Amino acid sequence: MSRWTLGVSLAVLLVVAMVLGVLFGSVPVGASELWAVLLGGGDPANRDIILQLRLPRVLLAGLVGGGLAMAGATLQALLRNPLAEPYILGMSGGASVAAVLVLSLGLAAAGSWVMPLAAFVGAVGAIVLVFRVATSASRGMDVRVLLLAGVVVAAFFSACIAFILSISSARTVQSAVLWIMGSLAAADWGDVVTAAIYTLPAGILLMALARSLNLMAIGDETAHYLGADVEGVKRVALGVAALITAAAVAVAGVIGFVGLVVPHAVRLAVGSDHRALLPLSFLGGAAFLTLADLVARVALAPAEIPVGVITAFVGVPLFLVLLRRSLGAR
Amino acid sequence: MRIRAEDLVVRYPALSEPALRGVSFDVPPGSLYAVLGPNGSGKSTLMRALLGVSPLAGGRVTLDDRPANAWSRQERARAVGAVPQAESIAFPLTTREMVAMGRYPYLGPLAPEGSADRAAVARALEACDVLALAERDLMTLSGGELQRARIARALAQEPRALVLDEPTASLDIRHEMEILELLRSAANGGMTVLLITHGLDSVVQFADRMLLLSHGAVAAEGTPAEVMREEVLREVYGWPISVHTDPRSGAPRVTPLRSNAGSNGA
Numbered sequence: 001m002s003r004w005t006l007g008v009s010l011a012v013l014l015v016v017a018m019v020l021g022v023l024f025g026s027v028p029v030g031a032s033e034l035w036a037v038l039l040g041g042g043d044p045a046n047r048d049i050i051l052q053l054r055l056p057r058v059l060l061a062g063l064v065g066g067g068l069a070m071a072g073a074t075l076q077a078l079l080r081n082p083l084a085e086p087y088i089l090g091m092s093g094g095a096s097v098a099a100v101l102v103l104s105l106g107l108a109a110a111g112s113w114v115m116p117l118a119a120f121v122g123a124v125g126a127i128v129l130v131f132r133v134a135t136s137a138s139r140g141m142d143v144r145v146l147l148l149a150g151v152v153v154a155a156f157f158s159a160c161i162a163f164i165l166s167i168s169s170a171r172t173v174q175s176a177v178l179w180i181m182g183s184l185a186a187a188d189w190g191d192v193v194t195a196a197i198y199t200l201p202a203g204i205l206l207m208a209l210a211r212s213l214n215l216m217a218i219g220d221e222t223a224h225y226l227g228a229d230v231e232g233v234k235r236v237a238l239g240v241a242a243l244i245t246a247a248a249v250a251v252a253g254v255i256g257f258v259g260l261v262v263p264h265a266v267r268l269a270v271g272s273d274h275r276a277l278l279p280l281s282f283l284g285g286a287a288f289l290t291l292a293d294l295v296a297r298v299a300l301a302p303a304e305i306p307v308g309v310i311t312a313f314v315g316v317p318l319f320l321v322l323l324r325r326s327l328g329a330r
Numbered sequence: 331m332r333i334r335a336e337d338l339v340v341r342y343p344a345l346s347e348p349a350l351r352g353v354s355f356d357v358p359p360g361s362l363y364a365v366l367g368p369n370g371s372g373k374s375t376l377m378r379a380l381l382g383v384s385p386l387a388g389g390r391v392t393l394d395d396r397p398a399n400a401w402s403r404q405e406r407a408r409a410v411g412a413v414p415q416a417e418s419i420a421f422p423l424t425t426r427e428m429v430a431m432g433r434y435p436y437l438g439p440l441a442p443e444g445s446a447d448r449a450a451v452a453r454a455l456e457a458c459d460v461l462a463l464a465e466r467d468l469m470t471l472s473g474g475e476l477q478r479a480r481i482a483r484a485l486a487q488e489p490r491a492l493v494l495d496e497p498t499a500s501l502d503i504r505h506e507m508e509i510l511e512l513l514r515s516a517a518n519g520g521m522t523v524l525l526i527t528h529g530l531d532s533v534v535q536f537a538d539r540m541l542l543l544s545h546g547a548v549a550a551e552g553t554p555a556e557v558m559r560e561e562v563l564r565e566v567y568g569w570p571i572s573v574h575t576d577p578r579s580g581a582p583r584v585t586p587l588r589s590n591a592g593s594n595g596a
Contacts, residue, residue, distance in 0.1 A: 211437065216420070219414075226487070272423060
């Protein structure tokens with residue numbers, strides 16, 4: 001499939017997903033009513049539902065899903081492994097511990113920047129820890145150890161969160177559940193702005209690194225001979241992936257496997273050129289999470305399933321298939 | 331391009347002995363220079379030291395009489411194409427995509443490839459006889475085809491020098507000779523070729539000069555006839571070896587002997 005065909009298809013899918021996401025929910029809204037509201041009219045109650053609840057929610061789903069998919073594609077290029085992903089490497093877990101800590105200490109009120117910053121520190125701390133464990137001076141980095149370390153570190157972070165919550169007030173516990181399960185239910189315009197401020201410039205920066213990320217597929221030494229600043233590219237790209245992950249965790253909690261499923265599907269369709277892979281992963285991730293959130297809201301309505309549950313239901317089987325395949329290739 | 335090494339010393343943190351201990355040589359433009367030596371003698375380290383992957387603990391490298399560390403990454407990559415011994419390809423790539431990576435040092439972060447880039451890639455594919463394989467997935471290529479594609483990538487850099495680490499290892503006779511002929515004609519066209527190799531026999535016919543490494547030091551340096559001497563090779567390889575002159579090509583021929591037939595055993 002050509003990259004343009006896929007790009008247009010994903011853009012159409014994203015728009016359809018967003019329209020469906022606005023129309024469906026506990027109170028269904030008709031298409032004509034949506035149109036009236038978007039043009040500035042409509043019923044005041046519906047106006048509130050659409051403009052203050054549903055629209056920020058679908059936009060946030062798009063930004064978070066697109067960002068996580070780009071972060072996943074970037075980590076896969078850096079680690080030369082299709083199993084790498086912010087959640088599996090423990091980055092999301094590190095970010096969420098920092099976020100819950102900020103929340104339970106009551107620091108979040110200091111400004112909208114506190115939560116993303118803390119989450120960023122947590123994400124970077126987690127990935128540095130995981131890399132340290134998986135790297136030995138004599139043999140370099142073993143990616144299988146890296147994935148194992150990531151999963152174990154993530155489990156440790158879950159324990160940390162459970163501990164922090166057990167000594168926190170009931171009100172904190174209620175709002176902190178969001179960070180463990182991953183949910184877009186609390187989305188507001190402030191979250192959309194936060195996600196956009198971090199994710200969109202990060203996406204542009206990754207696009208500038210796309211050609212360098214391509215070289216990572218043939219190895220560090222060759223990339224060096226072709227003129228790439230290999231260590232510099234790795235550091236910047238890893239930092240940007242951590243930033244995107246942190247922004248996503250700060251506004252929507254831990255949502256796993258988007259960064260695994262989407263780049264994998266895009267790579268199957270158009271190949272491994274990051275100049276196409278990154279933007280198409282953004283579109284695909286945006287559409288995927290918007291649809292996943294729609295399913296999360298309507299499947300058991302009026303109850304809501306955390307959206308991280310939906311993405312895990314899709315992602316874990318794919319992860320296992322890829323894991324088996326990577327063992328078979330050895 | 332002239333590649334000169336003066337007294338290179340390279341140490342790896344995990345090893346007590348230096349990997350290179352005082353290696354010097356001078357490769358003039360338009361010549362094919364072969365680097366030989368047993369496993370672990372420092373051949374691959376030499377390539378990494380020349381091109382800035384392994385830091386030097388001593389000595390210096392000059393490219394066209396300018397210190398190698400005074401070249402920017404981009405400048406160096408436009409002037410020197412390199413093919414390391416092994417590459418593992420992490421994601422599916424077509425031959426053309428991989429060869430087009432040779433244009434990396436010519437392109438800005440967001441710039442699309444232009445007609446000059448596409449032309450350089452097409453010339454490189456043609457020169458290495460892989461044009462017909464351009465749209466194939468690299469993983470479906472044979473060993474010889476993959477090596478030719480990797481050399482094409484280095485040629486797409488439009489360099490003035492090529493450094494290659496055992497490009498003909500594990501290739502059959504025809505593919506080995508094709509690659510050596512390709513490198514020889516590149517050198518005849520003015521390219522400086524530094525070829526690291528295991529193949530004592532085949533490269534002798536192509537090299538202008540040779541360097542024989544042993545335990546990280548120079549055991550012999552000179553024309554093939556000067557380097558390919560029985561006593562030197564026996565000493566370096568620790569195996570009885572007979573050298574005689576091939577009646578057809580006039581080049582030295584190397585014959586490893588059965589261990590009980592030599593004078594100094596194994």
